[in-house]
Amino acid sequence: MRYQKPKGTLDILPGESQKWQYVENVAQQIFSKYQYQEIRTPIFEQYEVFARSSGDTSDIVSKEMYDFEDKGGRRLALRPEGTAGVVRSYVENKLFGPEHNNPYKVWYHGPMFRYERPQSGRQRQFHQIGVEALGSDAPEMDVETISMALNFLNELGLKDYKVVLNTLGDVQTRKNYHQALLDYLTPLKEQLSADSQIRLMKNPLRILDSKEAQDQKLVADAPSILDYLTDAAKKHFQVVTNLLDQIGVAYEIDANMVRGLDYYNHTIFEIMVTSPAFDNREMTVIAGGRYNGLVAQLGGPDISGVGFGLGLERLMLLLEQANNNLPEFLGPDIYLVDVNDADSAAVSKLLTQLRQAGISAERDYLHKKVKGQFKQANRLHAKFTLTIGDEELATKKAQLKRMADGSEFTVDLTDLSGILQQIKKG
RNA sequence: GCGGUAUUGGUGAAGUUGGUUAACACACCGGUUUGUGGCACCGGCAUACAUGAGUUCGAGUCUCAUAUACCGCCCCA
Incomplete structure (x- = not known):
């Protein structure tokens, strides 16, 4: 019998592990300047923690989750992402209480699990670093989150990135826009790709993100969410963009950018890079956004949150390509x-x-x-x-x-x- | 979940129309130097060709299945 590692997993061997330590150390240093502290939550949680937060129809929950029953008959799942566990912990430990500093700012790093087809920079067990700031709905908090992400990349010596921004608005915005999109797309249903016809039922927002040429043509004339923002949502987004302008962060607004997870609203952002590491195709390294309502959804008070996550496997590919002087293990004195x-x-x-x-x-x-x-x-x-x-x-x-x-x-x-x-x- | 390509020693690999001892190189180990490295020379190093079946007198070379890797789709970090 010859044993091999499970499909989609990776041994991080000495030589490679130094790079990981380096990145984790940089994260620790930078994030603590912003007063983020490390949190360590379980690698598995009750299935419902992820199912409720990400949304039952999301791909992550419907086909990518490693869920299982333990010997006591409990339905558990390996975490597919970091936010849900952190929010569960925040609620369970009542970290919103008056004796705690709020916004409650934490960061984490560790393995995540998704059952999907492995490709370069995509594993079934992959690793993320993430941050969450809970307890403030101030747009300033969104901006701090974005600039901290950029600060982190800069510290690692990565420069060729761009910030892409969008807003999903508040609940009312979402509702209005959802309807407008349905009104526009339903008559065109036959012209949509097969995948998008299904999306029309499940999550029409995702059609905006389709790579099919036929979909993109239709999407080009679709209503924009930016025209459906409520006054409050519009104001929030304006403050975000104004602040970014003032601190000199360049960004693009992509009104068609969406999220695979249901819990996002208001500001969402991605930091994209174009690197030979990915065949010079545009690739997202950091994705984040605001998720007001998630805390309540997991049984806590109506408290807002904003954060981001980044994939370490992808980051490592970039760092190697950028060939910055990564630390080496030193021989004995x-x-x-x-x-x-x-x-x-x-x-x-x-x-x-x-x-x-x-x-x-x-x-x-x-x-x-x-x-x-x-x-x-x-x-x-x-x-x-x-x-x-x-x-x-x-x-x-x-x-x-x-x-x-x-x-x-x-x-x-x-x-x-x-x-x-x-x-x-x- | 769907499609394509690949899989030979520690590593890079050569392996012709299926037919003797699986080329070559690097690395490693040992020796030349009975207590001193990087060079040179000499020697050693795959009962084994991802795994399992099958075809054949005979298979690394053909067929099938399985596993894994890579690429594309889906989706995403």
């Missing part, structure tokens, strides 16, 4: 060579002392000969080697060799700080 097994205990003892003194140190564990140990030290990119044998142990003097140029220094084995000093000099 010193590699201890033991000449024969009898000296092994002394070597291990010194090794421990060196590590306790705060430097990275390594030795041989394969009983290699001296030559082999030097090869190994070279391969690990060790900065120094220290050779220890009977003679050295007897005289307490040993040769510290700088691997870069081969120069050697005699050091006193009883003088740990002297050795450390020499190593720190490089």
